[in-house]
Amino acid sequence: MIQIKNMFKKFGGVKALDNCSIEIKQSKITAIIGPNGSGKSTLFHIISHLIEKDSGKIYFNNKQICRLKDYQRAKLGFSRTFQEVRLFKNLTIKEHFEIAMECEDEKLLHSLFKKKNNHTEKIIECLQFVGLNKPLNTLASNLSYGQRKLLDLAVAIAKPHSILFLDEPVAGVNPEIKAQIKKIISELKQKGSTIVIIEHDMNFIMDISDFIYVMDYGKVIAQGLPKEIQNNKLVLDAYLGE
16 A cells, blocks of 8 residues: 655664665555664655655655645545644634534634634534543543543544555553453454554564564664564564563
8 A cells, every 4th residue: 555665764864764675565554663863754645745855756656746745635535643642732622623624624723713613413423433422612622641542543534545554543541441451443444444553562562463573773674564563573673672
């Protein structure tokens, strides 16, 4: 579905991505793991076109998309969450959904003030799906951290999408919310969703992933099924520290 080929990115003299190549298959859960600074989030940002690559190719359904802007890639169905939950504290739950679901307009201010379509039924359906039982007029600032994580995930799901990029979806949440998010992702896969996850929780990743890429110093140092990664000496030495 997506092929990343020979991706390079430097910040000053530091190679964030160094000839990085991965493939994301349709209707599968692909995990990208590695220590902090290994290039995982940089890769996500380049795929989303939040930052510019130095060189390399990105293909979506066999078509090169490197020249497409971020909003154009969003229109292809790229939907994502962020490591740090990016919500507007003074906007309501419903307003967050409305901004995301008015996907035909790439201008944020226009999306905020234009006449909205009635998405209420879809919003309620998404909130019920993730288990966030809060009134639609609840401000984001009145949600707990775990609830904000659920809202961020629900908004990503509600947006018309062909692929979900989840950046550390269970980081910092309690075990109950973690189990809830694991169930949500598993159900999305059963419905045919294509999902890419960055995450540091190894038990979570090993339980939920179909295929795993391991990164270190901007390079893919290993790839394979969860059992293969668990028994890979290079991974144990470079990442797990064993």
